[in-house]
Ligand SMILES: Nc1ncnc2c1ncn2[C@@H]1O[C@H](COP(=O)(O)OP(=O)(O)OP(=O)(O)O)[C@@H](O)[C@H]1O
């Protein structure tokens with residue numbers, strides 16, 4: 001069967017990686033969580049005190065550090081999911097913290113950061129057979145992706161899902177702080193100058209506010225099967 005590129009974009013915490021991970025496992029495709037890459041750069045910047053007192057990023061310093069920031073993914077046999085590594089250290093847990101969530105959108109708005117990460121993402125998908133989730137996958141990273149999905153859900157639903165998840169993991173967080181963070185990130189991500197979050201013209205939109213995880217997965221598998229059939233016919 002011909003391999004394709006599947007781009008899953010959308011707002012914060014709407015279920016993109018849940019959908020993308022399961023789909024990649026089913027298809028035997030590579031899965032890449034591009035948000036984890038921006039989060040890893042953010043963690044590096046926090047650890048190296050590259051945020052100024054006014055909250056802005058010390059961009060000239062960060063630019064000098066960029067060649068020292070190496071991000072990779074390794075399959076965790078215990079979870080069967082890829083963990084994110086920053087300079088060979090697993091940072092999978094730390095990059096999901098509220099502290100990183102509160103700083104990441106500023107890092108992701110910096111053009112030289114995006115240029116570096118987009119180049120890595122394009123390299124990972126050059127042989128196709130990949131499911132990648134993020135904000136600009138269908139618009140910038142793989143504008144020719146065979147299947148593009150754009151996921152939405154209300155901010156309140158998304159915040160509640162993230163709150164439940166952090167509770168389950170024993171990571172302390174307040175629902176109101178999560179809701180505020182989700183709304184702030186949506187705003188910064190959609191209004192930045194470089195690669196703002198937006199639906200690609202040819203993306204299929206899914207509002208999963210009232211869908212269960214199995215229901216959204218079934219919807220996605222149907223879309224993938226339709227696309228795989230079409231791609232096979234086209235040779
Ligand atoms: N349809 C759904 N119903 C209920 N919970 C869901 C649904 N889809 C995903 N979730 C849960 O919502 C939370 C956020 O999902 P996920 O991490 O996949 O979102 P995301 O869009 O990848 O987030 P981020 O933008 O932070 O990377 C997870 O706890 C996940 O299990």
Ligand SMILES: Nc1ccn([C@@H]2O[C@H](COP(=O)(O)O)[C@@H](O)[C@H]2O)c(=O)n1
Pocket residue numbers: 012013034035036038039104105106108109133134135136137185189
């Ligand atoms: N392609 C992408 C992916 C992510 N971002 C930025 O990273 C933040 C964290 O992403 P999550 O998917 O883990 O929520 C996100 O809020 C964006 O600022 C991006 O710009 N492009």
